[in-house]
Amino acid sequence: MTLSQLRTFALVARLGSLHAAAAALGVSEPAVSAALASLRQDLGDPLFIRAPGGISLTPGGRALADHAQNIVGLADQARWEVNHAKNDAGRLKIAATAPFAEHAAGRLLDLFTKRVPGALVDVVAEPAEDLAGLLLERAYDIALGARPPAAAGTPGVEPGLESVPFLRYQRVFVAAATDPLGRLHGPLPVGRLLRRPWFAGPAGILDSSEESRWLASLGVVPEIIRLSSETDALAAVRAGEGVMLALGHIVRTELVSGALLRVPVAGTPVPGLWWASTLDQHRTTTMAQTLQRFVGTADATAAMVARGGSRGLERRGSKFHVALWS
CATH class of the missing domain: 1.10.10.10 (Winged helix-like DNA-binding domain superfamily/Winged helix DNA-binding domain)
Structure with a gap:
């Protein structure tokens, strides 16, 4: 053998x-x-x-x-x-699902590298359905964002992995401030929006997400227009081209100022969780465990939901990388 x-x-x-x-x-x-x-x-x-x-x-x-x-x-x-062992002991290879990479990874990992001496990170956005395999193959040390879905027929998380929830979020329907939807009183059935274009970032609506499960419970399968980022999707919504299930803390300021309006759809806001996933504790690295613990701290949460959105995201080819700076 x-x-x-x-x-x-x-x-x-x-x-x-x-x-x-x-x-x-x-x-x-x-x-x-x-x-x-x-x-x-x-x-x-x-x-x-x-x-x-x-x-x-x-x-x-x-x-x-x-x-x-x-x-x-x-x-x-x-x-x-x-x-x-000699030159790269503090390097972390991080996989992130696209919404987390865009909206939280930059600020979180900027703070982490300042707090943990010697920590170096490389972050690539990967599809949620690939995370379990990539972690088990040790292509990455830790995955942030969506919880890695287990293999078909296997309840919970994939065996051999440990997933810890660290940030609750909400998705809300938004439209342009001048959209006629703003004159309607809720709660509106989601079917009222099916004739409108639905915009999203490059990941669309993840199959393993609470948003996807919510739509499945309603028997609704909207046609999603995927753009290169959720920021671009929001720009299309502001221009009056359609609607979007946006992260509530990202659009909060625009909702308050009236730049965007919240569409009162029944069943929204849709709650969700972001997770930090590693191999089980006997096989993961010390630095991955350190980050997994750090993401659940109050300081990390404050950094991820800070006003002004994310920073440090750039696109190379078909994948996203997070470049950090002090």
Whole structure:
């Protein structure tokens, strides 16, 4: 039994397909089959059987899958710590969902790097549905924003991860100050808005979010126009082009000044939570644990909801990076 074989099996078990695992590893499918054949022979168990659309693990395969993921994770962690022990011990690789990256990451991590000597951060916005896999593969140390959704059929958080809620927010419907919706008295059924364009940032309305669950409970599937940022989406709303489910603390000043109006839709505001997620405590890094604790402090909350919006967000290619400064 080799680490390479375990890595291959762990990926096959997670993806449910030899073909998908081969593509992820950048090798041929026969190479994956050969690695698994050696593992099956060594352990005396078929580990999986072919099934429509992929594979189905045997009881022995399910038992091995957990061990394989842990062993591969520990090996990757050891390699990372050895490679970074001298020069990069304080560097954090952070994945953030797009709304958090845009509206809170800059101020939060600016404060964190000032409070924690030696802390260096690199932040990339990633899709919520990819967070669990990216953390388990150790592509990132911590994920901020949406809670990583568990695999289909698995309740709660993905096994092997620890998610801690740290900031409550509310989404409210907003429209331009001159919009005729402002003359209507609520609560309005959400169906009244379905003929209007709905704007959102690049993530749209996340499937794993409270906003998505609220819409699903109403049986409503609006057509969402995604723009490059929620800031651009708000600009379109101000111009009278449509409506938006905006973060309440971001638009509070404009609602008070009358630059935007709140549309009194039944069931709103929609509450939500942002989460800090890491590998479980036995496998995560000390710096990731430090940030996970820090995000729940009063100072961190004050920084994230401070007036004036976020700062430090720039876009490179198809991903967002947060550049921090003092």
